[in-house]
Amino acid sequence: MKRSIKKSWVYLALAFLVLTIGIALDGYITIKIMRIIDAAMEGNMNLFKEEAIKAFLFIGLSLPFNILSSYTRGLYIYKSLVKTKVSYVEKLFGKNINEFQSENNAKYLSAITNDMNNIEKKYLEGIYEVGNSFIGFLVSFIVIASVSPSALFIGIGISIISVVLSMAVGKPLQRHEKHRSDLFEGYTSYIKEVLGAFQIIKANNLNEKVKEDFYNKSKDIQYKGYTIDKIHTYTLSLQQLVMYSSTFGILIISAFMAIRGSITTGAVILIVNNMSRVIFPLMNLAEWFPKIFSVKSLFEKMDGSLKNYDNYEETIDINEFNNSIEFNDVSFGYENKEVLTDVNLNIVKGEKYLVVGPSGGGKSTLLKLFRKYFNPTNGDILIDGKSLKDIRKASYFKNISNVEQQVFLFEDTLRNNITLYKDYSEEEINLAIERAGLKDFVKGLQNGLDTMIYDNGKNISGGERSRVAIARGLLSKSDIIFLDEAFASLDSKVAKEIENTLLDLDGVTIVNVSHVIFQETKDKYDKIFVVKNKAVI
Numbered sequence: 001m002k003r004s005i006k007k008s009w010v011y012l013a014l015a016f017l018v019l020t021i022g023i024a025l026d027g028y029i030t031i032k033i034m035r036i037i038d039a040a041m042e043g044n045m046n047l048f049k050e051e052a053i054k055a056f057l058f059i060g061l062s063l064p065f066n067i068l069s070s071y072t073r074g075l076y077i078y079k080s081l082v083k084t085k086v087s088y089v090e091k092l093f094g095k096n097i098n099e100f101q102s103e104n105n106a107k108y109l110s111a112i113t114n115d116m117n118n119i120e121k122k123y124l125e126g127i128y129e130v131g132n133s134f135i136g137f138l139v140s141f142i143v144i145a146s147v148s149p150s151a152l153f154i155g156i157g158i159s160i161i162s163v164v165l166s167m168a169v170g171k172p173l174q175r176h177e178k179h180r181s182d183l184f185e186g187y188t189s190y191i192k193e194v195l196g197a198f199q200i201i202k203a204n205n206l207n208e209k210v211k212e213d214f215y216n217k218s219k220d221i222q223y224k225g226y227t228i229d230k231i232h233t234y235t236l237s238l239q240q241l242v243m244y245s246s247t248f249g250i251l252i253i254s255a256f257m258a259i260r261g262s263i264t265t266g267a268v269i270l271i272v273n274n275m276s277r278v279i280f281p282l283m284n285l286a287e288w289f290p291k292i293f294s295v296k297s298l299f300e301k302m303d304g305s306l307k308n309y310d311n312y313e314e315t316i317d318i319n320e321f322n323n324s325i326e327f328n329d330v331s332f333g334y335e336n337k338e339v340l341t342d343v344n345l346n347i348v349k350g351e352k353y354l355v356v357g358p359s360g361g362g363k364s365t366l367l368k369l370f371r372k373y374f375n376p377t378n379g380d381i382l383i384d385g386k387s388l389k390d391i392r393k394a395s396y397f398k399n400i401s402n403v404e405q406q407v408f409l410f411e412d413t414l415r416n417n418i419t420l421y422k423d424y425s426e427e428e429i430n431l432a433i434e435r436a437g438l439k440d441f442v443k444g445l446q447n448g449l450d451t452m453i454y455d456n457g458k459n460i461s462g463g464e465r466s467r468v469a470i471a472r473g474l475l476s477k478s479d480i481i482f483l484d485e486a487f488a489s490l491d492s493k494v495a496k497e498i499e500n501t502l503l504d505l506d507g508v509t510i511v512n513v514s515h516v517i518f519q520e521t522k523d524k525y526d527k528i529f530v531v532k533n534k535a536v537i
């Protein structure tokens, strides 16, 4: 993730450049102030006027740079954060389907919300603040050193103590931040579950249980936040003590030097004036360094969660499905549980297959192997003679369509939900709608295909959702359509009609996993596979 932030270095460089000019102007103004005071003390009116005019000019010049500083700072944070978020989502969609499905996706939700927020507030703002402090420190350092090099040694002493302190607290903070991020992950997962089960909770009077669980989870997170803040506060107090004693030390030294006549009164004021500009950046550095280090563990966690464990290199692209898919002694299991053993089967282009069997027998698992969500634990699946394992997912997915019982609908028009944002002619769309049994539904809508679907389709029925999924499958004109309980939400008349349409599709291979079996359509299948006792018969 850090790499995607680094891509925004141009914006950071621009922000630092503007900052450097602004801070340098401020530093120069303090020199002018010293000269004005010294001219006044000497009673030199001409010098006084000359320096006063120059000081005014520089004050006027520093204003646009201060405004530009906040603009370039905002631009850097905005560009870096957008790049980081886009890169995260891009990598997330690079995950293998099986690996994504085997995880609790609340961790990704939490990463995109809580962890990204921490990256913005602690890392991106931190980098800018560190740069700001460093430049501020350097400029004031040079200004003080120009009138009193001995103040330089005191400054070096302060900076070393401060940086060492920051580094020392960085480690425990990293551990706490990682733990807080884990807690957020559990918390997000819990909230997602509770909101999803809203009806069940209300209908079964589980409000009290939810309240108690919620209290416990939020308490843990708040307590962790409190611990982290406590560490920050202790560190800051300690650093403040170091800073204040050093400032006082410098004031005493410069006053002593003025009494001895080695520096002017103006120089004492310049040193005191600039000392706050040295102290503030140092305190700022001390505050931001631990925050920046604490985010390191979040980057590691995010990068780790985006990795695919199966890194098998796929080398073949296919453009179409021509002959057959063969299972040769295919076995598959989840973790230690074998679900399918030594399966041998063959499906031929254009033929229709029904997959039946007892619940938990492995029908969906068989379909997932067909869909390349998983590779077999043993044996091989060959498509037109090539090992499916070697075929690139993106190229295989172009040739297949999946119709599921659970249909996801985008918040968009019915048209876009059916076409899935691809270009089809009006005739093609109308044909798919008719074949999927959606014609009357679309006709009855005031805005027809331009009707908006909201919140994953809460304004349409379960049966209509299934038909949208079937229309998608038909429209994509894939060589193979895999259906998983696609007719479960439809009444038998509609289900039979749609099944008939699918079974009449010429040249399209259909593999239909279904509990719903109609006598009238059953015989139209070329073969029926029964999946039970780890075998396919």
Ligand SMILES: Nc1ncnc2c1ncn2[C@@H]1O[C@H](COP(=O)(O)OP(=O)(O)OP(=O)(O)O)[C@@H](O)[C@H]1O
Binding pocket: 102, 334, 335, 337, 339, 357, 358, 359, 360, 361, 362, 363, 364, 365, 366
């Ligand atoms: N991701 C998974 N991790 C571990 N075990 C799983 C996973 N998915 C399924 N199983 C187990 O594998 C077995 C086969 O499940 P599968 O979903 O393939 O059966 P099915 O025949 O489709 O069942 P149903 O008809 O009830 O949908 C079951 O015992 C199930 O508990």
